[in-house]
Amino acid sequence: MDVPVNPGIEALYLEDFQVGNRYRSPAITVTERQIISYALDYDPQAFHIDVEAGRAHPFGQVFASGLHTLALSFRLFAESRVLAACAHAGMGMDKLRWRKPVMPGDTLHLELEVLSARPSDSRAGLGILVLRHDTVNQDAALVLTLECTHMIKRRPPG
């Protein structure tokens, strides 16, 4: 594409998020080297780090730790720049489901949709944003879905 993925996105605040708004991240290709390296540090199960064990698994090769898929999804979220101006803190995640394994060579992107956006009852200047995160592969198949709740900034006065 020769147009920006999310034009004007660098300056969004709570007031800019309406239920149903959608955003899309750039894409990233996952390599076997990355899969093995991430799993060695955080999820060293044989079918993630040992090519022979991968061949013996029903999936037929090493595949990404679900945690790695989640980490890639968050990297893509950062690259979407949706919270570039307004990020304050992550609060939580719900309904996370690993729907399909991620294999070496898969290319992932993130599709986001606003589920709710409201001012904080207790913290001036802040609000609560709930986004659906759908991580999608090159075949348009969902690999990971979740709902993430963020505390974000309201638009500064003036």
Place this chain on the structure above:
Amino acid sequence: MDVPVNPGIEALYLEDFQVGNRYRSPAITVTERQIISYALDYDPQAFHIDVEAGRAHPFGQVFASGLHTLALSFRLFAESRVLAACAHAGMGMDKLRWRKPVMPGDTLHLELEVLSARPSDSRAGLGILVLRHDTVNQDAALVLTLECTHMIKRRPPG
């Protein structure tokens, strides 16, 4: 402690998990270098990777990405060896809450409790295990809580 953390844990299958059973992981100390390195790859927000931006933040220094805290929690989960014999696949997570930031020098361990364990309705030889994961720091404060659903193996016959 001079006793193993979870004696006998290497051979657990679905039938061994009873609601309320508890397990504990070893501990790990989080370093500033790790915090910056992880965030550079997966969550490159200034307050995770830039010591000056960390000083300007209310927390007073760089602090771990919530995703990094989650990754460390899963590394501790692997080290607990609870699913050493029976791991099949992660299915999902619910009710994840980042309760407190993780700072350089914090030492974390994981406390696990069985919430439910039942045979799969559709897949012979497998079952569904739901665990509460509480990630706890050196002051006994909860930093991260979640519920994780795993597909695991039933005890092999014979």
